[in-house]
Amino acid sequence: xxxxxxxxxxxxxxxHVNPVLFYALAAIAIAGATGVVISRNPVHSAxxxxxxxxxxxxxxxxxxxxxxxxxxxxxxxxxxVVLFLFVIMLLGIDxxxxxxxDDRKYQRPAGAALGLLTLGGLIATVIGNWQLGPQTSSGxxxxxxxxxxxxxxxxxxxxxxxxxxxxxxxxxxxxxxQVTAVLLVIAVVGAVVLARRSTRPARTEVSA
Amino acid sequence: xxxxxxxVLNTELEKPRIDWPIIAPVVALFxxxxxxxxxxxxxxxxxxxxxxxxxxxxxxxxxTSGAFVGNEWRIIHxxxxxxxxxxxxxxxxxxxxxxxxxLIATALGVLLALGYLRREGLxxxxxxxxxxxxxxGMLVMAHANDLVLVFVALEVFSIALYILAAFDRRxxxxxxxxxxxxxxxxxxxxxxxxxxxxxxxATGSTSLxxxxxxxxxxxxxxxxxxxxxxxxxxIVGLGFKVSAAPFHMWTPDVYEGSPxxxxxxxxxxxxVAAFAAFLRIFAGAFAQASDDWRPAIYVLAVLSLxxxxxAAAIQSDVKRMLAYSSIAHAGYILIGLQVxxxxxxxxxxxxxAASLFYLLVYALMALGAFGVVQxxxxxxxxxxxxxxxxxxxxxxxxxxxxLTLFLLAQAGVPFTGxxxxxxxxxxxxxxxxQYQLAIAGMLAAVIGAFVxxxxxVTMYATGQDDDxxxxxxxxxxxxxxxRIALTITASAIIVLGVLxxxxxxxxxxxxxxxxx
Numbered sequence: 001x002x003x004x005x006x007x008x009x010x011x012x013x014x015x016h017v018n019p020v021l022f023y024a025l026a027a028i029a030i031a032g033a034t035g036v037v038i039s040r041n042p043v044h045s046a047x048x049x050x051x052x053x054x055x056x057x058x059x060x061x062x063x064x065x066x067x068x069x070x071x072x073x074x075x076x077x078x079x080x081v082v083l084f085l086f087v088i089m090l091l092g093i094d095x096x097x098x099x100x101x102d103d104r105k106y107q108r109p110a111g112a113a114l115g116l117l118t119l120g121g122l123i124a125t126v127i128g129n130w131q132l133g134p135q136t137s138s139g140x141x142x143x144x145x146x147x148x149x150x151x152x153x154x155x156x157x158x159x160x161x162x163x164x165x166x167x168x169x170x171x172x173x174x175x176x177x178q179v180t181a182v183l184l185v186i187a188v189v190g191a192v193v194l195a196r197r198s199t200r201p202a203r204t205e206v207s208a
Numbered sequence: 209x210x211x212x213x214x215x216v217l218n219t220e221l222e223k224p225r226i227d228w229p230i231i232a233p234v235v236a237l238f239x240x241x242x243x244x245x246x247x248x249x250x251x252x253x254x255x256x257x258x259x260x261x262x263x264x265x266x267x268x269x270x271x272t273s274g275a276f277v278g279n280e281w282r283i284i285h286x287x288x289x290x291x292x293x294x295x296x297x298x299x300x301x302x303x304x305x306x307x308x309x310x311l312i313a314t315a316l317g318v319l320l321a322l323g324y325l326r327r328e329g330l331x332x333x334x335x336x337x338x339x340x341x342x343x344x345g346m347l348v349m350a351h352a353n354d355l356v357l358v359f360v361a362l363e364v365f366s367i368a369l370y371i372l373a374a375f376d377r378r379x380x381x382x383x384x385x386x387x388x389x390x391x392x393x394x395x396x397x398x399x400x401x402x403x404x405x406x407x408x409x410a411t412g413s414t415s416l417x418x419x420x421x422x423x424x425x426x427x428x429x430x431x432x433x434x435x436x437x438x439x440x441x442x443i444v445g446l447g448f449k450v451s452a453a454p455f456h457m458w459t460p461d462v463y464e465g466s467p468x469x470x471x472x473x474x475x476x477x478x479x480v481a482a483f484a485a486f487l488r489i490f491a492g493a494f495a496q497a498s499d500d501w502r503p504a505i506y507v508l509a510v511l512s513l514x515x516x517x518x519a520a521a522i523q524s525d526v527k528r529m530l531a532y533s534s535i536a537h538a539g540y541i542l543i544g545l546q547v548x549x550x551x552x553x554x555x556x557x558x559x560x561a562a563s564l565f566y567l568l569v570y571a572l573m574a575l576g577a578f579g580v581v582q583x584x585x586x587x588x589x590x591x592x593x594x595x596x597x598x599x600x601x602x603x604x605x606x607x608x609x610x611l612t613l614f615l616l617a618q619a620g621v622p623f624t625g626x627x628x629x630x631x632x633x634x635x636x637x638x639x640x641x642q643y644q645l646a647i648a649g650m651l652a653a654v655i656g657a658f659v660x661x662x663x664x665v666t667m668y669a670t671g672q673d674d675d676x677x678x679x680x681x682x683x684x685x686x687x688x689x690x691r692i693a694l695t696i697t698a699s700a701i702i703v704l705g706v707l708x709x710x711x712x713x714x715x716x717x718x719x720x721x722x723x724x
């Protein structure tokens with residue numbers, strides 16, 4: 001594991017991801033994403049999602065961001081998908097007929113057409129004009145990839161990946177980080193509001 | 209101790225400077241919400257007392273927060289506009305202006321809710337907690353100068369609103385509204401986030417100031433597809449939140465199904481907060497790239513006007529009608545955004561100022577109109593079909609008169625704030641040379657007038673099948689909260705219509721200070 005991390009780290013400092021590796025992983029990730037959408041069984045969909053998430057974690061590894069990769073595995077591939085599976089099984093919708101209940105015939109083709117249109121539009125705007133990072137007046141990139149206070153430019157192993165991340169989180173992004181506390185309070189209060197059994201009797205009369 | 213860890217701990221970490229006066233409005237509301245949660249936990253055996261205390265706490269919190277916003281205004285006047293928290297927060301006129309509107313809308317939202325919650329048997333402190341937390345997110349949105357902060361604020365106020373929309377869990381429509389808003393809202397947030405990612409990829413920063421600087425040095429013709437795609441996705445995400453067509457699909461269903469005071473709050477404060485971000489990101493940070501995004505805003509504005517006014521004309525439900533008219537209002541405000549950076553010599557009224565003034569007036573009109581609708585509703589959210597408003601002038605003369613005022617204001621009749629708001633939008637469009645947009649807006653205003661007048665006529669017209677006993681129907685007794693809220697909104701709309709100059713001037717100052 002450590003060797004893999006180090007190897008990945010070294011690779012990324014120069015930002016030379018092996019193209020064969022990249023395309024192979026990309027193919028698997030896209031196959032997983034397609035599987036999420038087309039599989040009839042919701043449990044299979046969730047498992048396909050795990051596949052995509054893990055491949056994305058590997059992408060982060062190849063970009064010398066082991067910290068993000070591990071977070072990706074822990075949060076997305078584990079916690080969130082397990083939550084999905086819980087919900088699927090609790091609601092008992094792990095049978096495929098539940099998914100085949102769209103009553104409007106035009107929705108599916110229309111959705112597909114709009115999705116393809118968006119995809120085409122995005123590809124058309126991005127391709128041929130793909131440049132990352134700050135640019136000079138002529139539109140030429142100043143540096144290969146924007147750096148987050150040197151997250152990508154430090155090299156000395158795992159701790160150095162985490163330290164700049166923590167540093168930015170508690171200095172540059174301190175307020176953003178603090179405000180997420182409000183989100184957590186809302187989540188708790190909201191869960192109580194929505195899940196609590198009403199103590200009052202249900203309304204009997206309809207009009208006042 | 210682990211030597212590596214020790215080294216990390218020893219390296220000097222420059223501590224972020226906490227600018228307390230600037231975050232005080234946000235902190236005040238957040239602390240108030242936490243106090244209410246704690247009260248609820250400590251005094252579990254006395255729910256009545258907790259509810260009374262939490263109402264008092266909510267108003268104390270709102271007033272405190274308002275005082276801190278006033279202090280911000282003083283600070284700006286003393287030391288000019290500035291950024292703080294490593295550029296995450298912009299302290300300028302727009303921050304103060306938008307925060308003030310949000311606080312006013314929240315206070316009125318609480319006042320309107322009190323009677324409603326009693327009628328529907330929903331008197332719980334959680335309602336106030338969620339409302340205050342949502343407002344907290346909106347205050348953050350108003351000063352957010354960093355795309356990450358914009359996103360966090362957007363999520364904070366949206367998630368609180370999803371729950372508020374579903375607050376009346378016993379009513380299926382309320383649950384449906386909450387779920388629909390949540391699913392579509394989460395979807396639009398994801399799109400917005402992707403837009404942030406692409407913009408970051410293209411400019412190398414999430415800070416709006418740095419993005420603006422970066423865009424300033426690049427020749428507009430050399431803008432990469434990445435940047436343009438980022439703009440597009442950000443427009444989709446924000447367009448959803450301000451319910452601009454074609455991202456408006458959720459609006460009528462959610463506005464109709466949600467408890468009416470929530471709808472009033474959603475229609476006013478949410479739109480103000482989301483437009484604040486819209487203006488700050490596009491008219492502020494992306495000003496140098498306005499050739500890239502102005503055509504898209506043009507289309508959005510015209511579509512919103514078209515869909516909003518025409519669909520409002522064919523609704524048979526008052527709440528849905530007002531929902532569609534809020535889409536049309538989004539269209540007018542988008543006109544202001546479209547012409548925000550149009551280079552004109554005699555640009556006396558920049559589009560941003562017109563938009564901000566329109567937001568102020570719109571928030572009051574929406575709160576007032578939904579406030580009256582809420583009072584006319586019967587228990588269980590019935591009685592809001594247009595046919596239920598027949599002869600309302602005989603049955604409930606006061607409410608009918610108030611609703612007429614709010615509807616005329618929305619139609620843009622002179623001597624109401626709505627007239628000045630529409631006029632300033634059209635004037636800024638004409639000043640910027642966007643005659644087609646101005647004409648589209650005026651046409652929409654004419655069709656819109658028909659929509660509002662139809663309801664007014666329904667309330668006042670007499671016919672053959674009239675109920676002769678209509679005048680004897682018992683008058684609805686308004687609760688104190690609604691009475692105060694409706695008095696404030698009605699008089700404010702008239703004041704804004706008769707003496708708008710002071711407010712227009714403030715809106716103008718707010719934009720002059722806008723960080724570029």
